[in-house]
Amino acid sequence: MNGERRRAIFERFRAANPAPRTELVYRTPFQLLVAVILSAQATDxxxxxxxxxxxxxxxxxAAMLALGLDGLSRYISAIGLYNTKARNILETCRILIERHRGAVPHDRAALERLPGVGRKTANVVLNTAFGEPVIAVDTHIFRVANRTGLAVGPTPRAVEDKLTKLVPAEYRLNAHHWLILHGRYVxxxxxxxxxNCIIRDLCEFRDKTPAGDP
DNA sequence: AACTCGGGGCA
DNA sequence: TGCCCAGAGTT
Incomplete structure (x- = not known):
């Protein structure tokens, strides 16, 4: 896919939804971090x-750490993998307090050192809490990028690297949210x-049937 | 790169 | 019941 076509796709997204936002509910960078940790293999x-x-x-x-394992588990018991996630979140709280003055670090390496935080979660925080033009490739974006032909690759990291290079600079901050919501609903x-797809005429997948579907 | 982990939700 | 879901960690 050429640059002109990619630009057309993102211009279409921008026109339809100028200021996209994550659907996860949070009020602070810390809460965003926790929400994204919880969202692994779970529905938003x-x-x-x-x-x-x-x-x-x-x-x-501090308040979350004070809940303790049993206390926190009770809040999130309706989420898959809650046992592991509760332990990871408490340890993350401890590290934030002891090593980062209770704040979420604006630093990829420090974020990825937190238990339960991998590349995808770190990128969401960098993008959404700190405004960095990185793209967090989750299952939705991986699928959309490969289907449309925007960025074809065998692994999420390969797709991320391509998207980072290929997405025009003026779209890169919002591209993450456009793509993830497009994958979620369309x-x-x-x-x-x-x-119902707004980039139907620009897509290389158009009207094909997903493998394994009747 | 492939495998495991591990639980609610929905068809 | 079986398979999916805003992944991460280990081998």
Missing amino acids: KSVNKATARLFADAPTP CKARKPECP
């Missing part, structure tokens, strides 16, 4: 339901809604 809906109560009662690292894994 179940995460939002749990974090609404959790963030109201324990909005800071370019869905099972039944993509090509007839």
Whole structure:
């Protein structure tokens, strides 16, 4: 896919949704970090339901740490992998307090050192909390990039590296949210809604049937 | 790169 | 019931 076509795709997204935002509910960088840790292999809906109560009662690292393992687990027990996530989040709180003055570090290496935080979560925080033009490639974006032909690659990291180079600078800050919401609601894994797609005429996948689908 | 982890939700 | 879901960690 050439640069002109890529630009056309992002211009289409920009026109349809100028200021996209994550659907995860949070009020601070710390809460965003926790919400994204919880969202691994879980639906955003179940995460939002749990974090609404959790963030109201324990909005800071210190308050969350004070909940203890059993306390925190009760808030997030409706989320998959909650046992592991609860331990990771408490340890993350401890590290934030002891090594980062209770703040979320604006630093990729420091973020990825936190338990439960990998490249995808770190990139979401860098993009959404700190305004850096990085793209966090999750399953949605991986699928959309490969289907459309925007950035074809065998691994999320390969797709991320291509997108970082290929996405025009003026779109890079918002590209993450455009792509993830497009994957969530239109370019869905099972039944993509090509007839409702705003980049239908620019897509290399258009109207194909996903492998494994009737 | 492939495998494991591990739990709710929805068809 | 079986398979998916805003991944991370280990081998």
